[in-house]
Amino acid sequence: MAAQFLVIDERKVQEIIEMTQVLRAVEEAFERYARGEAKMPPKLYLELPQFNGDFRAMPAWIGDYAGLKWVNVHPDNKGRGLPTVMGKVLLNDPETGEPLACIDGTTLTNYRTGAAAGVASKYLARNDSSSLGLIGLGEQAKTQLMAISEVFELQEVLLFDVDEEQREEFVRSFSGFNFKIASLKETCSADIVSTTTPVREPIIEADWIEPGTHINAMGADAQGKQEFSSELYRREDLNLKIIVDDAEQALHSGEVNVPYREGVLEEEDIYGELPLLVKEKREVREREDVTLFDSTGLAIQDIATASTVYESVTEGSLKV
Amino acid sequence: MAAQFLVIDERKVQEIIEMTQVLRAVEEAFERYARGEAKMPPKLYLELPQFNGDFRAMPAWIGDYAGLKWVNVHPDNKGRGLPTVMGKVLLNDPETGEPLACIDGTTLTNYRTGAAAGVASKYLARNDSSSLGLIGLGEQAKTQLMAISEVFELQEVLLFDVDEEQREEFVRSFSGFNFKIASLKETCSADIVSTTTPVREPIIEADWIEPGTHINAMGADAQGKQEFSSELYRREDLNLKIIVDDAEQALHSGEVNVPYREGVLEEEDIYGELPLLVKEKREVREREDVTLFDSTGLAIQDIATASTVYESVTEGSLKV
Numbered sequence: 001m002a003a004q005f006l007v008i009d010e011r012k013v014q015e016i017i018e019m020t021q022v023l024r025a026v027e028e029a030f031e032r033y034a035r036g037e038a039k040m041p042p043k044l045y046l047e048l049p050q051f052n053g054d055f056r057a058m059p060a061w062i063g064d065y066a067g068l069k070w071v072n073v074h075p076d077n078k079g080r081g082l083p084t085v086m087g088k089v090l091l092n093d094p095e096t097g098e099p100l101a102c103i104d105g106t107t108l109t110n111y112r113t114g115a116a117a118g119v120a121s122k123y124l125a126r127n128d129s130s131s132l133g134l135i136g137l138g139e140q141a142k143t144q145l146m147a148i149s150e151v152f153e154l155q156e157v158l159l160f161d162v163d164e165e166q167r168e169e170f171v172r173s174f175s176g177f178n179f180k181i182a183s184l185k186e187t188c189s190a191d192i193v194s195t196t197t198p199v200r201e202p203i204i205e206a207d208w209i210e211p212g213t214h215i216n217a218m219g220a221d222a223q224g225k226q227e228f229s230s231e232l233y234r235r236e237d238l239n240l241k242i243i244v245d246d247a248e249q250a251l252h253s254g255e256v257n258v259p260y261r262e263g264v265l266e267e268e269d270i271y272g273e274l275p276l277l278v279k280e281k282r283e284v285r286e287r288e289d290v291t292l293f294d295s296t297g298l299a300i301q302d303i304a305t306a307s308t309v310y311e312s313v314t315e316g317s318l319k320v
Numbered sequence: 321m322a323a324q325f326l327v328i329d330e331r332k333v334q335e336i337i338e339m340t341q342v343l344r345a346v347e348e349a350f351e352r353y354a355r356g357e358a359k360m361p362p363k364l365y366l367e368l369p370q371f372n373g374d375f376r377a378m379p380a381w382i383g384d385y386a387g388l389k390w391v392n393v394h395p396d397n398k399g400r401g402l403p404t405v406m407g408k409v410l411l412n413d414p415e416t417g418e419p420l421a422c423i424d425g426t427t428l429t430n431y432r433t434g435a436a437a438g439v440a441s442k443y444l445a446r447n448d449s450s451s452l453g454l455i456g457l458g459e460q461a462k463t464q465l466m467a468i469s470e471v472f473e474l475q476e477v478l479l480f481d482v483d484e485e486q487r488e489e490f491v492r493s494f495s496g497f498n499f500k501i502a503s504l505k506e507t508c509s510a511d512i513v514s515t516t517t518p519v520r521e522p523i524i525e526a527d528w529i530e531p532g533t534h535i536n537a538m539g540a541d542a543q544g545k546q547e548f549s550s551e552l553y554r555r556e557d558l559n560l561k562i563i564v565d566d567a568e569q570a571l572h573s574g575e576v577n578v579p580y581r582e583g584v585l586e587e588e589d590i591y592g593e594l595p596l597l598v599k600e601k602r603e604v605r606e607r608e609d610v611t612l613f614d615s616t617g618l619a620i621q622d623i624a625t626a627s628t629v630y631e632s633v634t635e636g637s638l639k640v
Contacts, residue, residue, distance in 0.1 A: 005329075007327050007422070009325075039366060039368070041364055041366055044361055044364040044377055044379065045361065046359060046361055046379040046380070046381060046386060047359075048359070048381055048386065048414055051414055051415045051416075053415075053416075053417055055379060055386060055388075055412065055417065057364055057388055057390075059364060059366040059377055059390075060366070061366060061368055066366060068366075068375075068377055068390055070377075070379075070387075070390070070412075072412060072416075072417025072418075073417070074415075074416055074417040077416055080416060082416050086417055087419075088410055088419050088422070090390050090408055090410070090422075092375065092390075092392065094368055094371055094373070095373075095394075096371075096373075096392075096397055096400060097373055097375065097392025097393070097394040097397070097406055098392075098402065098406060099408050102327070102408070102410075102422045
């Protein structure tokens with residue numbers, strides 16, 4: 001009776017994961033979550049300050065799948081030649097509880113994060129957006145490009161990273177895009193700007209942001225971290241709409257956590273949560289608005305993304 | 321740099337798990353936990369009432385290992401030919417966060433539960449205990465016998481189960497014990513009595529329990545379940561000492577949850593938590609006391625038990 005338990009490693013995930021599927025799954029996950037057709041208790045932390053690290057259990061149910069991501073954050077790993085973050089997703093049948101798969105979490109997380117920005121851009125950016133600016137060119141930037149280029153016809157992609165090797169590696173990873181290496185300020189002039197840097201202090205000046213821009217602020221992922229100057233929230237000439245994936249998480253550790261703690265913005269300044277906007281198919285943007293999507297990452301994204309990989313493997317094996 | 325991630329299935333766990341090691345690991349886990357050398361946030365539930373089931377994330381850190389058990393409870397599975405409970409343990413290096421192994425959870429859980437009763441019996445039962453009564457003869461009863469027979473020289477093991485096939489299967493599983501199939505009442509006359517039944521309503525009368533007995537009450541694992549009549553807690557002629565693994569969990573879903581809700585006993589009637597008694601090596605028993613260990617299961621037991629299996633596999637592979 002029991003299903004075969006699959007172990008799907010990083011290499012296999014990379015081989016079969018498809019951004020088109022992940023985008024669809026994540027958009028559907030947001031919608032179902034907003035409809036109450038998914039469930040996601042708050043992350044549970046196992047904090048180990050003696051090792052300067054922690055673990056997070058992120059359980060969720062959505063549709064035909066339940067499961068959790070179990071993921072660490074150990075910043076000192078950089079000096080050890082190990083990734084800071086190493087996760088595993090356990091996937092189960094929600095009806096019987098049966099364990100279905102253990103899936104490596106790094107690629108899954110990159111894709112689900114890219115997909116969140118893709119969905120946010122779809123609902124928030126100008127319909128005629130044709131340029132993308134990428135600030136920070138690591139692994140996370142790659143899935144930004146993959147996802148957003150599925151949603152928009154990109155005429156130009158502006159690239160900024162302080163590290164030349166990183167820039168070159170990024171350009172080599174793709175074909176068919178009109179890339180332009182640009183200054184940080186020029187990169188901010190794109191219709192859609194995605195930031196995925198590890199900086200702790202702001203690097204983006206408030207007055208570099210032009211009316212009509214959509215921003216995916218992906219980099220800040222811990223208390224005290226921010227990529228954009230808090231002055232952005234003070235600019236009276238801009239109609240800035242802040243959209244978050246989850247308000248509590250964003251105020252705690254997303255891009256808005258620093259201005260929130262500084263008192264520059266309040267909870268009421270958050271325009272809304274993305275899942276609800278997706279459900280309501282609501283038109284958020286006036287043409288000259290600046291929209292800022294503050295992403296912290298939801299367990300439903302992980303489970304939805306893992307389910308696309310699991311289904312690709314099991315459907316593949318049925319064909320054989 | 322990264323360690324190889326091991327996938328250890330049920331068959332392999334059964335092949336290599338050793339109760340002697342598990343007993344030592346669980347006793348040490350209790351002691352370290354009481355010393356503050358281990359960490360265990362409260363279980364996180366993903367409740368899916370629409371499927372009459374739930375999942376629990378049970379993270380813990382202890383010594384050289386961190387990790388979590390992710391386990392379901394789906395009572396309707398009995399009718400589906402599937403186990404009610406199917407767990408996986410993910411084991412990590414706490415210093416770097418590296419995932420080390422994914423280990424099937426059923427045998428691990430049976431052993432860690434048996435070991436808890438073994439440790440409880442060591443600290444609570446009379447030193448000259450020589451008979452064990454087992455009420456309910458499923459998988460859990462087997463690890464009760466394995467663990468308690470490591471701690472005491474058992475002259476006689478009294479066995480009770482309503483199901484004849486279960487009784488026969490149990491007896492066939494062991495050699496070297498002096499088994500006696502007995503009535504429920506007679507089984508309660510042993511020096512140490514372990515109950516592992518799935519009953520919801522009490523089956524054990526209060527006046528069957530004799531002074532000097534140690535009880536391991538393992539069966540009740542959910543609100544509303546109990547194996548012993550609440551009258552036991554009203555017997556004025558007995559000096560009853562109730563020891564739990566975790567007071568909050570026990571009052572919520574352990575053997576004492578029903579009398580607690582009925583108002584028959586209060587939180588103050590709990591004598592103590594086992595981890596603290598292990599740490600303090602405290603003499604709890606006066607000879608004629610009745611001690612009752614109410615076990616609900618702790619994540620530190622799971623991680624400690626999983627670590628013995630992981631170390632057996634990795635040490636084994638070094639030898640090859």
